[in-house]
Amino acid sequence: xxxxxxxxxxxxxxxxxxxxxxxxxxxxxxxxxxxxxxxxxxxxxxxxxxxxxxxxxxxxxxxxxxxxxxxxxxxxxxxxxxxxxxxxxxxxxxxxxxxxxxx
Numbered sequence: 001x002x003x004x005x006x007x008x009x010x011x012x013x014x015x016x017x018x019x020x021x022x023x024x025x026x027x028x029x030x031x032x033x034x035x036x037x038x039x040x041x042x043x044x045x046x047x048x049x050x051x052x053x054x055x056x057x058x059x060x061x062x063x064x065x066x067x068x069x070x071x072x073x074x075x076x077x078x079x080x081x082x083x084x085x086x087x088x089x090x091x092x093x094x095x096x097x098x099x100x101x102x103x
Contacts, residue, residue, distance in 0.1 A: 014077075021089065022034065022035060022038070024091065024092045025089070025092065053065065
């Protein structure tokens, strides 16, 4: 239960940061395409996880699955920080980007 109290706000912050970063760093003419692929690939994992979790829990055990899933999530969330370009990503204003784009 306490993990849910931490995960909820953390997911909101991460989602807001991700969407803002996409909008600031992806050119406007391809933003729709990139965003749709981002959502498609994110949602494809949901049914795969739902179909596999039952048999895995029966075979390995619920505690092992929960611990493993938490560790995988932690590594997946922290791995991008190993890339220097991600750590040094700058905040760009959409107004600044629009003023420098050809019309």
